[in-house]
Amino acid sequence: MKKHLDLHAAYQPQSFSFRSAEAVKDILSRYPEGRARSAIMPLLDLAQRQVAEDGAKANPPYGGWIPRAAMDEIARIVGQPPIKVYEVATFYSMYNIEPVGQYLVQMCTTTPCMLCGSDNIVKACQDRLGIGLGETTGDGKFSLMEVECLGACVNAPMVQINDDFYEDLTPARMVEIIDLLEQGKEVPVGSQTGRLNSQAEGGGTTLKDAKVRKSGT
Ligand code: FES
Incomplete structure (x- = not known):
């Protein structure tokens, strides 16, 4: 859903220099x-x-x-x-070539996420923010973008907001995340159901008796 580069748009600054x-x-x-x-x-x-x-x-x-x-x-x-x-x-979709909101919500809608309900996540975002895909809220805080697979299919459905992944989403949790970000609060990243990375939902099932070897032994 990336837009065309508009080299002469009014929002383009005249100059840029790296600070560092x-x-x-x-x-x-x-x-x-x-x-x-x-x-x-x-x-x-x-x-x-x-x-x-x-x-x-x-x-x-x-x-x-x-x-x-x-x-x-x-x-x-x-x-x-x-x-x-x-x-x-x-x-590359990771480069934004036009202004975006402070929080860029990139919603994955590729097949695994779609099968796990990404359409409902998209709808929850649109309803909560009152904007469509490719749009930014009037207060400059949120933009919505649809993206292809972000490689976290095992914890679908998921979104990426700026640098972070939010996984195992439900529409209600998605709205909560937006609320918290809007209030400037911290939101735990990764799985929103509390599972460790992509571990089975019921917890670990293998290597339970494995002894951890300390380095150097
Ligand atoms: S399909 Fe959504 S992360 Fe892969």
């Missing part, structure tokens, strides 16, 4: 000489996080996204034409 030259240098140092373009992805991530930090202090708040000016700056840094950076940013 040290962080940029550190990323570039991970790649061999002549391979700076491999740094495009981590630099896009750095830019998105910098925008998110600014957005968390703004009124109304906004979330992390990557302005065109940031992509142009990355192209300059890695010595590539800007289109090479635009191509990467527009391909």
